[in-house]
Amino acid sequence: MSHFARRQGWVIGLFALLIVLFIATRIIQPGYGSGDFGSLARAVLPYAFAVAAQTVVVIAGGIDLSVAAMMALTSVTAASMMAGASEEYALFVVAFVLAMGFVLGALNGLLIVVTRVPDIVVTLAMLFVLQGAALLVLGAPGGGAAEWLKAMISGTVPIPGLPDAIDAWVPKALLVLIVCLCVIWIPLRRSRLGLSIYAIGSSELAAFRSGVPVKRTRIIAYALSGLFAAFGGLALTMSTGIGAPIPGPYLLASVAAVVLGGVALGGGKGGLLGPIVAVFVLRLVRTDLTLLAIDPNVTAIIEGAIMVAVVMFGAFITMRSRQQ
Amino acid sequence: MSNAATGPQSVPYGRRVKRFMADRPLIPLIILLVMLVVILQILRPGIVNERWIANTIKFAIPLAILAGCQTMTMLTGGIDLSVGTVATMSAFIMATQIVNQDPAVAFLLAMMPAVLIGVINGIGVGVFRVHPLIMTLGTSLIGTGCLQVYQRTVIASGAKIPDFLAWLGTGVTLGFPNALLLFVPLAALIVFTLARTGFGRLLYAVGDNERATRLSGVQYWQVITALYVTSSLLAGITGLLYIGLIKAPSLSLAEPLVLPSVAAAVIGGTSIFGGRGGYTGTIIGALILTVLTTLLTILQMPEGARRILFGLIVLFVTAAYLRIVEER
Numbered sequence: 047m048s049h050f051a052r053r054q055g056w057v058i059g060l061f062a063l064l065i066v067l068f069i070a071t072r073i074i075q076p077g078y079g080s081g082d083f084g085s086l087a088r089a090v091l092p093y094a095f096a097v098a099a100q101t102v103v104v105i106a107g108g109i110d111l112s113v114a115a116m117m118a119l120t121s122v123t124a125a126s127m128m129a130g131a132s133e134e135y136a137l138f139v140v141a142f143v144l145a146m147g148f149v150l151g152a153l154n155g156l157l158i159v160v161t162r163v164p165d166i167v168v169t170l171a172m173l174f175v176l177q178g179a180a181l182l183v184l185g186a187p188g189g190g191a192a193e194w195l196k197a198m199i200s201g202t203v204p205i206p207g208l209p210d211a212i213d214a215w216v217p218k219a220l221l222v223l224i225v226c227l228c229v230i231w232i233p234l235r236r237s238r239l240g241l242s243i244y245a246i247g248s249s250e251l252a253a254f255r256s257g258v259p260v261k262r263t264r265i266i267a268y269a270l271s272g273l274f275a276a277f278g279g280l281a282l283t284m285s286t287g288i289g290a291p292i293p294g295p296y297l298l299a300s301v302a303a304v305v306l307g308g309v310a311l312g313g314g315k316g317g318l319l320g321p322i323v324a325v326f327v328l329r330l331v332r333t334d335l336t337l338l339a340i341d342p343n344v345t346a347i348i349e350g351a352i353m354v355a356v357v358m359f360g361a362f363i364t365m366r367s368r369q370q
Numbered sequence: 371m372s373n374a375a376t377g378p379q380s381v382p383y384g385r386r387v388k389r390f391m392a393d394r395p396l397i398p399l400i401i402l403l404v405m406l407v408v409i410l411q412i413l414r415p416g417i418v419n420e421r422w423i424a425n426t427i428k429f430a431i432p433l434a435i436l437a438g439c440q441t442m443t444m445l446t447g448g449i450d451l452s453v454g455t456v457a458t459m460s461a462f463i464m465a466t467q468i469v470n471q472d473p474a475v476a477f478l479l480a481m482m483p484a485v486l487i488g489v490i491n492g493i494g495v496g497v498f499r500v501h502p503l504i505m506t507l508g509t510s511l512i513g514t515g516c517l518q519v520y521q522r523t524v525i526a527s528g529a530k531i532p533d534f535l536a537w538l539g540t541g542v543t544l545g546f547p548n549a550l551l552l553f554v555p556l557a558a559l560i561v562f563t564l565a566r567t568g569f570g571r572l573l574y575a576v577g578d579n580e581r582a583t584r585l586s587g588v589q590y591w592q593v594i595t596a597l598y599v600t601s602s603l604l605a606g607i608t609g610l611l612y613i614g615l616i617k618a619p620s621l622s623l624a625e626p627l628v629l630p631s632v633a634a635a636v637i638g639g640t641s642i643f644g645g646r647g648g649y650t651g652t653i654i655g656a657l658i659l660t661v662l663t664t665l666l667t668i669l670q671m672p673e674g675a676r677r678i679l680f681g682l683i684v685l686f687v688t689a690a691y692l693r694i695v696e697e698r
Contacts, residue, residue: 109503161685161688161689161692162689162692163685163688163689163692164641164642166449166632167633167636167642167684167685167688168685170632170633170681170684171633171682171684171685171688172681172685173681174629174677174678174680174681174684175677175678175681175682177674177677178673178674178676178677178678178679178680178681179674179678180674181672181673181674181677182672182674182675182678183674185672185674291674298507298511301504301507302504302507302508305501305504311501311503311504341519343515343518343519343522344515344519345515346511346512346518347512347515347516347519348515349515350508350509350510350511350512350514351512353504353508353511354500354505354508354509354512357494357500357501357504357508358498358500361498361499361500362498
């Protein structure tokens with residue numbers, strides 16, 4: 047138990063922080079109910095996928111600056127393909143867009159491996175490329191989304207055997223998030239490939255000498271990142287009903303949540319749960335600040351300050367533990 | 371004909387060219403720059419004249435100074451993504467404070483956030499060992515928020531661009547942009563600092579092997595703090611110059627320069643992992659990016675295609691450059 051607590055200490059702390067924030071929210075706004083939680087879950091959805099995309103790459107010892115642009119591209123592609131098309135066609139669109147994210151992500155990884163240019167520079171260049179492609183697909187916000195896709199993240203799911211009071215607290219968006227992440231992450235984490243991703247992030251040389259196919263693993267890590275980003279793009283289209291070619295603030299948010307979630311920026315450490323909880327924490331802080339009727343501009347300052355303070359605190363803790 | 375000149379140990383011509391370029395990494399960059407200008411001249415005969423050159427230099431200078439910030443931080447293995455926000459802040463504060471204040475006071479007020487953000491960055495990276503990417507992103511987020519709040523308080527007083535900044539930013543004397551008056555000494559100072567002073571050597575040393583540097587008695591946090599304060603000050607000065615060039619204060623004035631400034635430093639041959647590079651290459655990198663932007667504008671492509679090409683060219687140039695330099 048103590049071993050578990052030590053290994054998951056950071057995530058447990060985050061959960062505690064999340065609960066404290068929920069209690070604070072209830073105190074600030076006694077009427078905060080299941081409906082508000084549902085809209086929180088919907089707002090978190092694209093952020094959570096962006097963070098998942100960043101997490102995989104950071105664990106593998108890299109960084110992906112093209113996450114937000116990838117989301118914009120996949121979102122406009124989905125929206126422009128679904129505009130005026132039938133509901134069944136949308137199923138094909140979803141598959142197509144996910145495959146596109148996967149392939150473009152793999153291209154990121156391939157370029158890094160082949161050109162040997164640092165990952166920051168490659169993904170920075172890809173940021174421009176993907177942004178440009180998004181503008182070519184759709185010059186201005188527009189397009190459409192299938193009704194069943196939009197319905198997928200609004201409202202709640204009736205779970206048999208649960209009273210309505212609890213059921214109301216399980217929004218569909220949250221379930222979609224959990225299912226999509228678990229289906230990919232849990233098998234990955236338990237597979238040889240998952241281990242390889244952690245290995246190349248921890249020490250590329252050691253991984254190489256132990257027979258890990260470093261290049262292939264790196265490409266797959268970026269491909270998975272692209273896949274998650276495509277999920278994020280779809281989530282954007284699902285929640286807004288349209289696609290917008292200008293990327294949202296997801297790059298900064300994804301890096302912040304990855305760090306806040308206890309994933310070391312050097313790679314090899316951390317999991318997916320921490321960053322996802324961190325996203326909820328960051329969004330809930332924003333909700334609370336809005337409920338407190340604080341100027342939204344001050345909110346940006348507070349968010350930035352929290353991010354910097356948390357990261358400094360985390361770095362301080364690591365330093366202390368290393369000295370002991 | 372080259373075979374005769376090589377004499378007894380006939381090294382293949384291609385290998386010799388490669389080695390020559392690897393020894394002088396600036397040469398391929400200059401060749402690329404000249405090639406871009408030639409392409410431009412072919413596409414639009416007569417465009418390359420005195421005015422065009424002055425204009426290109428004018429727009430390249432702010433980018434080159436910001437890329438200087440990236441070069442110096444990259445030498446230590448860091449990066450400074452807060453330069454855009456710092457430049458915007460000092461430009462905006464200058465433009466709004468000059469309305470009611472003495473120019474000197476307005477200048478000091480405009481430089482204050484730059485110093486403050488630099489100190490916070492330095493302490494975060496140097497003392498608490500936060501990753502520079504995160505630290506500078508965080509401070510830039512805070513800075514943008516502060517600027518938005520500040521904007522509310524000065525909305526009534528309006529803004530104006532001081533005459534001397536407009537003169538410095540856009541003026542041209544005898545065919546030379548006035549901005550060179552600021553840039554040439556600044557660039558000389560940066561090159562001199564990096565190549566000839568103890569501080570410059572410390573930057574290379576820290577980036578090359580931090581542990582060894584620390585064991586040799588270098589106070590890591592002092593070097594890093596001084597570095598990030600310098601970088602922020604340079605960004606602040608860039609902001610003042612840029613507002614004189616653009617003449618429209620806004621809350622996202624210098625933001626579009628941040629990513630190109632990283633690209634300029636990388637194209638110029640500075641390693642993002644630290645310990646290798648210099649400022650001369652970065653200046654040429656900034657010129658290349660500026661000419662490239664003009665070229666893409668002239669081709670009259672849709673905005674999307676322009677961005678795609680920009681990204682691809684940055685990637686291609688960096689990859690080719692690495693190939694050449696690593697071949698030695």
